[in-house]
Amino acid sequence: MDFFNGLKKLGFPRLTMVSVDVTTSCNLQCPHCIVSNEARHDSPGFIDVDRFVSLIPELVRLRCRNVNLAGGEPLMHQGLRSIIRFCKQAGLNIVLYTNGTLLDEGFARFLRTYPVSRLIISLYGASDEEYSELSAQGGASLFSRIRSGVKAVRDMGIPHHLQVFCFKDKPDVHERLLQIFPEEKAIPQGWLVVPQSHSHDDNQRCMISAEDMAEHFRCRNSVLSPVVKSLRQYLYEKKASFVCGAGLGGVHITSDFKIKPCLFIKDDALTFSLDSHSLEEIFFEKMPAAIMRKISADGPCYNCSTRQFCRRCAALGYGTERAGQGNQVLCRIARVMQEKDMRVFNL
Numbered sequence: 001m002d003f004f005n006g007l008k009k010l011g012f013p014r015l016t017m018v019s020v021d022v023t024t025s026c027n028l029q030c031p032h033c034i035v036s037n038e039a040r041h042d043s044p045g046f047i048d049v050d051r052f053v054s055l056i057p058e059l060v061r062l063r064c065r066n067v068n069l070a071g072g073e074p075l076m077h078q079g080l081r082s083i084i085r086f087c088k089q090a091g092l093n094i095v096l097y098t099n100g101t102l103l104d105e106g107f108a109r110f111l112r113t114y115p116v117s118r119l120i121i122s123l124y125g126a127s128d129e130e131y132s133e134l135s136a137q138g139g140a141s142l143f144s145r146i147r148s149g150v151k152a153v154r155d156m157g158i159p160h161h162l163q164v165f166c167f168k169d170k171p172d173v174h175e176r177l178l179q180i181f182p183e184e185k186a187i188p189q190g191w192l193v194v195p196q197s198h199s200h201d202d203n204q205r206c207m208i209s210a211e212d213m214a215e216h217f218r219c220r221n222s223v224l225s226p227v228v229k230s231l232r233q234y235l236y237e238k239k240a241s242f243v244c245g246a247g248l249g250g251v252h253i254t255s256d257f258k259i260k261p262c263l264f265i266k267d268d269a270l271t272f273s274l275d276s277h278s279l280e281e282i283f284f285e286k287m288p289a290a291i292m293r294k295i296s297a298d299g300p301c302y303n304c305s306t307r308q309f310c311r312r313c314a315a316l317g318y319g320t321e322r323a324g325q326g327n328q329v330l331c332r333i334a335r336v337m338q339e340k341d342m343r344v345f346n347l
Contacts, residue, residue, distance in 0.1 A: 017250035019068040026073040028134045047255040049079035053086045068095045075102035093117040103149025108156040119160040126176040210332040246314035264315035309337035
């Protein structure tokens with residue numbers, strides 16, 4: 001219990017954020033996407049609006065102020081506007097993720113009335129031809145639709161980011177998008193460039209270099225809040241099997257109302273149903289107890305010379321049998337960070 005006594009002194013666990021699968025359906029079939037392929041199988045469908053709305057008072061009571069709405073493609077849910085409206089009326093901050101193909105002037109007008117904190121538009125290419133490869137329904141002109149949607153939210157003054165996924169076979173996609181969306185340069189933090197390091201089926205075209213990923217991790221670590229940094233430092237010092245706030249600072253809610261530490265964790269021992277327990281009971285009792293049983297200080301990962309440079313995630317770290325085997329992508333990145341003295345933690 002010393003582990004959790006220390007966490008309590010830092011103010012954890014505390015529910016600062018929930019991410020929500022509004023739907024697991026999507027109109028794209030991206031080869032790199034863990035969400036649209038695995039979640040579609042685990043919890044297919046659309047989240048029940050009335051039931052989610054009934055959770056909002058509990059979120060407010062637990063002082064959770066941040067809700068991330070994702071999927072699948074959230075704009076495919078006909079009840080998305082109701083979800084956003086009820087969240088806003090309760091004073092919650094919303095981050096909405098979308099692939100942008102269904103953005104239009106009507107939805108932009110809605111967001112002007114019920115503004116989200118951030119609208120994050122994920123981009124995977126820079127032409128209709130590139131997007132035709134990703135369409136689940138053979139749709140044409142998808143990128144043209146995205147351009148129209150971006151223009152609509154820009155004209156309405158909606159805060160938005162363009163989240164660009166960089167692939168090995170599209171090394172220049174960011175530069176091409178900068179030319180297509182020159183107006184976004186003027187928006188503070190208007191671009192988020194995400195190197196895609198893995199895919200659900202190990203599709204090698206989705207892999208980029210360990211050097212690029214190391215630089216990405218270094219930049220991300222530099223903008224973490226002091227609270228998050230203190231949590232990760234504590235987890236590192238205690239040799240926990242992860243250096244992530246999953247299950248300690250936030251949780252993920254699936255479209256069929258199961259609670260788990262994060263989207264990427266596939267472990268029944270860390271998954272709880274709201275059919276059987278309240279959100280408060282799950283987060284402050286059931287999940288900490290389950291995490292406690294999963295924490296391990298055994299195996300080569302915990303005595304590895306690159307540990308101080310490693311960005312092990314909870315999805316890998318909770319599974320001790322996988323932790324002992326290591327992870328080839330993260331191991332390569334950690335070695336690069338060690339060579340360049342790009343420390344995750346400064347002891």
